[in-house]
Amino acid sequence: MAGRWKDFGHYGAQGAPGAEALGIAIEHMVTxxxxxxxxxxxxxxxxxxxxxxxxxxxxxxxxxxHVSPRTLMAWLAEERTPNxxxxxxxxxxxxxxxxxxxxTDLKHRLNNNGRGTRVEINxxxxxxxxxxxxxxxSTRSVNVRGVWDRAVDAWMNDDLAELDAIWDDIIEDLGxxxxxxxxxxxxxWAA
Numbered sequence: 001m002a003g004r005w006k007d008f009g010h011y012g013a014q015g016a017p018g019a020e021a022l023g024i025a026i027e028h029m030v031t032x033x034x035x036x037x038x039x040x041x042x043x044x045x046x047x048x049x050x051x052x053x054x055x056x057x058x059x060x061x062x063x064x065x066h067v068s069p070r071t072l073m074a075w076l077a078e079e080r081t082p083n084x085x086x087x088x089x090x091x092x093x094x095x096x097x098x099x100x101x102x103x104t105d106l107k108h109r110l111n112n113n114g115r116g117t118r119v120e121i122n123x124x125x126x127x128x129x130x131x132x133x134x135x136x137x138s139t140r141s142v143n144v145r146g147v148w149d150r151a152v153d154a155w156m157n158d159d160l161a162e163l164d165a166i167w168d169d170i171i172e173d174l175g176x177x178x179x180x181x182x183x184x185x186x187x188x189w190a191a
Contacts, residue, residue: 015124015183018167019160025187026155029106032098037091040078046094047076056097063093099156107152110189116145119170122185137180142173 016024033049035042050056051072065086067075074080082090110117123137147166154162171178 013124013126013129013183015185017164018121018171018182018184018187019164021184021187022151022167022170023155023160023163025189026106026152029109030095030098030102032095037087037094038084043075043081043087043090044078046090050090050093050097051076055100056093059093059097059100060090062096063089065089065093103152103156107149110148110152111145114145116143117148117189118143119187119189121171121174121181121187123181124183125185135180140174140177140181142170144170144173 015021033042033045035045037043037046050060067086071080075082081087119142121140121142123135123139126134126137147169150162151166153159154166167182171181174181
């Protein structure tokens with residue numbers, strides 16, 4: 001990781017490591033059912049999504065949902081409602097499956113047929129920093145190519161070390177100022 005912010009936050013700057021911001025930005029691209037799992041609509045939609053494919057059953061297994069087929073059928077028929085713990089597990093299984101299902105699409109969209117994606121990097125928030133300690137930082141924009149497959153895979157595996165290495169590759173294109181963007185307030189793109 002780039003490291004000019006050796007004692008980040010000492011003077012009041014606020015932000016997150018770039019690797020975390022990268023993971024958050026990818027996560028924000030995953031959309032799904034808006035209704036909460038504890039509503040009838042949200043629960044039914046999650047159960048429907050999870051029981052359509054073998055991958056859905058695998059996601060439920062990974063989330064720790066181990067119920068009999070009879071119980072699952074009663075949930076689907078809305079004859080019984082899962083307890084709070086199982087609703088939470090169903091929600092986790094749903095989002096796990098959504099992430100897995102959209103990963104290929106994310107790679108395709110972010111790679112943009114080899115053209116990459118223009119990323120806007122917003123510097124740390126220095127509003128709480130005394131003027132004499134502030135750095136002259138501005139929002140930067142860089143076209144990112146060649147790292148998106150790795151980035152999505154690292155995000156899928158919750159591999160923060162790999163996301164950190166990828167972030168270093170991204171900010172390296174900022175020239176001599178790159179180290180000032182090892183922490184950021186946010187990043188974003190339109191893909």
